Amino acid sequence: MIWNETFECMSREEMRRCQSRRLVDMVERVYHNVPFYRKKMQEMGVGPEDVRGVEDLPKLPFTTKQDLRDNYPYGLFAVPMSEIVRVHASSGTTGKPTVVGYTRKDLATWSEVMARTLTAAGVTRHDFVQVAYGYGLFTGGLGAHCGAEKIGASVIPISGGNTRRQLQIMHDFGSTTLACTPSYALHLAEALIESDYNRDEFKLKTGTFGAEPWTENMRREIEEKLRIKAIDIFGLSEIIGPGVSSECTCQSGLHVFEDHFVPEIIDPVTLEVLPEGADGEIVFTTVTKEGLPLLRYRTRDLTSLDYSPCRCGRTLVRMKKCFGRSDDMLIIRGVNVFPSQVETVLLEMQETSPHYIITVDRKNNLDVLELQVEVKEEFPFDRISELQKLTDRIKRTMESALQISLSVKLVETKTIARSEGKAVRVIDKRKTL
């Protein structure tokens, strides 16, 4: 099922024309209404007249999360505050939150893209959608809520937490769709298995999960344990919230709602636009947003774009599941290495825990990388040959994922520090040389 065939199935040429028209209008608006962008563009010697279509995107300045912080709270808004009807904020791990504002039209756009998202997941007006994302300043809850309402489904706005109650409501109210973070979905799945409920008495068949990175292994686990189809959705509050892109039921990449959010893939170091299919950081230009229109917003999320048509009939470009973040990138022997890739590989292996430490050093003028990994307690380490095999397998898998050579050191269980927030996973000794 497709919510808006006009935009989701238009030819690539038509899409380009639509994006170009909207971009020209947006650049005009930000140039005249946002001093920050006017100044940036003037510094670069670019005026609105220089932008005739999406091919001119590389002429425009990037926007970073730091720019939003520097202009906290409303500095980048492009309309008078009387036009803003909703404000959301994302909690920053450091310092000030990132504040985003929506006009009435922005909220309509958001409902539209979330309606497309849910429809792509197979949700219809006959479904009961249990929204277990948090409601409040976080965009997850209300985003899913408004999209589900727009398609006419029955919304159960339970918000996050209280697992026992989630199960009771899911059972008694006959929820067919669950919207929450993947880790909470897994938690609910385990709670259901341990509970006295019988899975056969539930009507749940689909889940739309996002707001945090998750692996294919985790998807399989959720699908098996909850006996549902688990759909990956992507979004960030700076762009709109959930609804920037979503998988269809083919589960082969996330369709970007690019008539609203024009994506580009850039090299996070050189900032050059990369060719189709290349891995890099995804940036979005929000061509229809009124409240907080952003030019080339750097998400720091790493992925690639696939413009080939999808079996579902949509022509919208598909982005791969994000494989990491560019902010923690290391450059080793000239190769970009992302610690999150290490975590992804470890999560796919059964014998190791996803805890690791990367040590980079320089020996004989050569960068060397050592990876410390914890063996799981259950690992049969009494056999040294098994340990050796495991070390070799980690080394081979890592080297093919990261494209550099490295050494692997197994360490005792639970000796690498756990941390709630961002843990120190990288020790770069080159910096002290």
Place this chain on the structure above:
Amino acid sequence: MTIKQLSVFLENKSGRLTEVLEVLGGAGINITSLTIADTSEYGILRLIVSDAEKAFRLLKSNGFSANLTEVIALSVSHQAGSLAKVMKALSDEQLSIEYTYAFCLGDKAIAVLRTDNPSRAFEIIANRRFTVVSENDVRNI
């Protein structure tokens, strides 16, 4: 009839072995035998103790990576050539042995071995009338 051997994964860090021994000693667990197989990066400590289950729980709760492994213990006379006799019997039957170690007790010696195929090992041992040491025997050493 196998006996339980305690295997502990240790990084090559100074003081780590002492910590294991202190945990066991503090709980009154007596060590019958101790060996370490080491590589450049880590070592595997293998222990036969008076109460393997208790020692295993203790080490885990103290943050060590420990396993319980089933091994075969044989009692042979403490005489030149007696261990060779056992090993020859097993290798003649193509039984693959992953590792073995031995220690002596007065006029007896105990040989400990780990194999992939314990049931085949016991057949050979029974045919040759070697003496198997039980979990209870170990406790009383």
